Amino acid sequence: MANKIFVYIDHFGGRALPVSWEAVSAAVSLKTSYSSGVTAVVSGYEVGAIAEEAVSYGADEVFVANHEKLKEFRPEVYTSVLVKLMKDSVPEVFLMPNTSRTRELAAMVAVDLETGISPDVVAIDVVDGSIHATRPIYAGKLLTKVVCAIARPQILTLRSRAFKKPEPDTSLSGEIIQADVEVEDPVTEVLGYKESEAGVSLTDAGIIVSGGRGVSNNPSLTPIADITDEKGKEIWRAQQGFQLVRKLAEVLGAAMGASRAAVDAGYIPYAHQVGQTGKVVSPDLYIACGISGAIQHLAGMRTSKMIVAINKDADAPIFQVARFGVVGDLFNILPALTEALKKRLGK
Amino acid sequence: MNIVVCVKQAPDTAATVTVQDGKVSWGDAPLVLNPWDEYAVEQALLTKEEHGGKITAISLGPEDAKEALKTALAMGVDEAILVSDPAFAGADTLVASKVLAAAISKVEAVDLIFFGRSAVDSDSGVLGAQVARRLGWPSLSLVAAVNNLSPEGGTIEVERMIDEGRQIVKGSLPVVVSVVKGINEPRYPSFMGIRKASRAEIPLWTAVDLGLTAVPSPAMTWPEIFAPLKIETKCEFIEGETPVVIAEKLADRLMEEKVI
Ligand SMILES: Cc1cc2nc3c(=O)[nH]c(=O)nc-3n(C[C@H](O)[C@H](O)[C@H](O)COP(=O)(O)OP(=O)(O)OC[C@H]3O[C@@H](n4cnc5c(N)ncnc54)[C@H](O)[C@@H]3O)c2cc1C
Ligand SMILES: Nc1ncnc2c1ncn2[C@@H]1O[C@H](COP(=O)(O)O)[C@@H](O)[C@H]1O
Numbered sequence: 001m002a003n004k005i006f007v008y009i010d011h012f013g014g015r016a017l018p019v020s021w022e023a024v025s026a027a028v029s030l031k032t033s034y035s036s037g038v039t040a041v042v043s044g045y046e047v048g049a050i051a052e053e054a055v056s057y058g059a060d061e062v063f064v065a066n067h068e069k070l071k072e073f074r075p076e077v078y079t080s081v082l083v084k085l086m087k088d089s090v091p092e093v094f095l096m097p098n099t100s101r102t103r104e105l106a107a108m109v110a111v112d113l114e115t116g117i118s119p120d121v122v123a124i125d126v127v128d129g130s131i132h133a134t135r136p137i138y139a140g141k142l143l144t145k146v147v148c149a150i151a152r153p154q155i156l157t158l159r160s161r162a163f164k165k166p167e168p169d170t171s172l173s174g175e176i177i178q179a180d181v182e183v184e185d186p187v188t189e190v191l192g193y194k195e196s197e198a199g200v201s202l203t204d205a206g207i208i209v210s211g212g213r214g215v216s217n218n219p220s221l222t223p224i225a226d227i228t229d230e231k232g233k234e235i236w237r238a239q240q241g242f243q244l245v246r247k248l249a250e251v252l253g254a255a256m257g258a259s260r261a262a263v264d265a266g267y268i269p270y271a272h273q274v275g276q277t278g279k280v281v282s283p284d285l286y287i288a289c290g291i292s293g294a295i296q297h298l299a300g301m302r303t304s305k306m307i308v309a310i311n312k313d314a315d316a317p318i319f320q321v322a323r324f325g326v327v328g329d330l331f332n333i334l335p336a337l338t339e340a341l342k343k344r345l346g347k
Numbered sequence: 348m349n350i351v352v353c354v355k356q357a358p359d360t361a362a363t364v365t366v367q368d369g370k371v372s373w374g375d376a377p378l379v380l381n382p383w384d385e386y387a388v389e390q391a392l393l394t395k396e397e398h399g400g401k402i403t404a405i406s407l408g409p410e411d412a413k414e415a416l417k418t419a420l421a422m423g424v425d426e427a428i429l430v431s432d433p434a435f436a437g438a439d440t441l442v443a444s445k446v447l448a449a450a451i452s453k454v455e456a457v458d459l460i461f462f463g464r465s466a467v468d469s470d471s472g473v474l475g476a477q478v479a480r481r482l483g484w485p486s487l488s489l490v491a492a493v494n495n496l497s498p499e500g501g502t503i504e505v506e507r508m509i510d511e512g513r514q515i516v517k518g519s520l521p522v523v524v525s526v527v528k529g530i531n532e533p534r535y536p537s538f539m540g541i542r543k544a545s546r547a548e549i550p551l552w553t554a555v556d557l558g559l560t561a562v563p564s565p566a567m568t569w570p571e572i573f574a575p576l577k578i579e580t581k582c583e584f585i586e587g588e589t590p591v592v593i594a595e596k597l598a599d600r601l602m603e604e605k606v607i
Contacts, residue, residue: 012509012511075476100489100508100509100510101509103476104488108480108486110441111441111444111477111480112480115566116439116441116565117440117471117473119471119472120470132570136470137469137572138371138467139467141364141574141575142364142574142575143575144569144571144572145570145571145572146567147570148567151566187485188485188487188516188518188519189518191504191516193514194506194512195512195513270491270508270527270529276360276467277382277528285607296360305606306604308601320582322580323604324583324585324601325582325584326584326585326593328590332590333590333593336590336595339594340594340595340598341598
């Protein structure tokens with residue numbers, strides 16, 4: 001009998017994203033409620049290894065759609081493959097990790113199947129055969145339960161780091177099925193990639209060190225002589241500040257974030273921005289340096305498990321959400337903290 | 348070029364949002380053009396400035412959503428249309444995408460539709476893709492730069508901001524483009540623009556006007572909206588004579604808490 005729980009594995013460059021395995025663990029947690037096994041779906045080209053890996057994370061069965069035309073992700077072609085699969089199997093639930101690809105993919109699949117979508121879900125419960133999903137709205141100022149009571153499958157994308165991260169177990173077994181797919185011609189052409197500006201994916205990061213407008217505020221730094229304009233001097237100062245942020249991040253194996261003020265002033269690319277109009281992150285540790293804690297910034301990092309704030313101003317709102325606070329100049333504190341942690345971490 | 352830009356009205360992002368009697372309230376905070384949609388409007392204006400044509404802004408919402416359309420008009424779009432009908436109340440994205448697709452189809456010979464990344468109230472970020480799917484057009488989402496647009500050749504080349512970096516993609520017109528922050532710097536409405544907008548007639552299209560005789564019922568319901576659990580954080584301030592003393596203490600506390 002076909003499984004009622006399906007889960008999609010998102011991958012890039014031959015590797016599954018960590019949040020894909022979180023989605024598999026969420027799917028496994030539904031097994032008793034639906035008295036069903038879990039079918040993982042891997043779509044792409046030469047993705048056999050990812051299918052094997054899905055088994056080790058708890059999938060009872062893996063559907064593999066393998067085709068040259070699926071080599072580059074294009075939402076339209078991937079949608080047609082998934083829609084065919086959904087129509088053949090009619091599962092109750094289709095879980096997806098929430099990524100820059102799947103949000104769009106889930107949206108399109110939902111249209112073709114005339115079913116509902118719950119994006120960016122942080123918790124799930126099953127009540128009377130339907131998932132009651134919890135998701136943040138108004139940038140996390142509120143939460144809502146969302147239910148897709150009649151249409152099937154219920155499609156959900158799950159927020160990174162909101163569900164349990166499972167450990168792989170290579171002794172698990174599961175059936176790998178090569179799906180017989182017909183793939184339509186893509187309507188767009190992928191010409192190439194440019195390197196990531198963020199370096200480490202912010203949404204997956206366990207630790208994030210972020211800098212704000214305060215990173216440019218060290219009047220005692222004298223910019224090199226050939227920078228004459230004020231804006232140039234400010235950016236030069238900010239780069240020295242972000243250098244300190246970067247060094248701390250390196251010692252911690254952390255990703256680098258930023259406030260919008262730092263991004264808009266041209267200190268650092270937009271890909272690093274955390275907040276309402278940037279990325280929403282939920283690391284174990286978030287260190288905010290020279291960030292005041294505006295409501296739109298908090299919207300992006302408030303759910304971090306622990307927040308540390310370093311700020312000159314004892315009244316900065318960031319301290320209201322911080323577990324540890326240092327009132328001081330980041331240009332003094334950051335190098336000292338980097339050294340202190342280097343010693344302790346044996347680096 | 349015939350350009351459409353889809354915009355939503357939303358409470359100001361600085362608003363304190365609460366739940367009262369099961370309903371969302373933002374007090375007396377103003378309703379504004381959804382911040383993400385400012386980038387979509389700006390991109391429409393830049394496209395028109397380069398290639399000529401006409402821009403129509405469309406918003407689906409209650410009567411008072413006209414204010415967001417007025418902002419778009421004040422920024423410089425040519426026409427604005429409000430899509431509104433009591434039958435659309437409680438619409439989920441499945442219904443909204445159907446209604447918007449119908450409205451866009453009523454606008455003649457559209458080449459290009461701009462969307463924002465997401466609405467700051469519902470935080471769904473799916474409508475652009477859903478409307479594209481309904482129209483059968485390609486969707487280019489998370490667009491951070493338009494490198495090339497050729498109305499004659501009917502092609503567009505963009506940079507998409509994906510989790511791993513930037514993806515460069517070429518598509519063909521007509522197309523749906525959803526933009527992210529960083530693609531441009533939205534202009535402020537000009538004084539003249541505001542005057543023009545305040546006098547503009549904004550036509551209202553109902554379900555009947557769109558030929559939607561039976562408005563589909565939404566697939567999703569929202570049985571409960573609530574405030575997140577207030578986590579009482581008491582900030583422990585780390586103090587000391589010198590930065591080194593402070594840093595050593597903080598490092599010790601972080602090690603004790605096992606976060607690193
Ligand atoms: C629609 C909208 C969307 C927005 N989206 C976002 C978003 O996604 N993300 C975001 O971050 N913001 C966002 N904002 C902007 C937000 O309102 C704030 O303007 C912004 O977060 C401020 O950034 P900041 O804290 O770096 O700068 P500031 O508020 O200027 O704070 C700088 C802080 O640094 C401290 N400081 C200065 N020098 C030092 C030093 N040497 N050592 C230590 N501390 C120092 C100061 O005391 C101050 O608290 C948005 C705003 C709007 C209207
Ligand atoms: N009610 C609406 N009317 C017109 N456009 C909308 C509406 N809601 C959302 N949009 C557009 O769709 C984008 C994504 O919104 P959403 O999927 O609702 O988060 C927004 O940035 C707008 O461009």
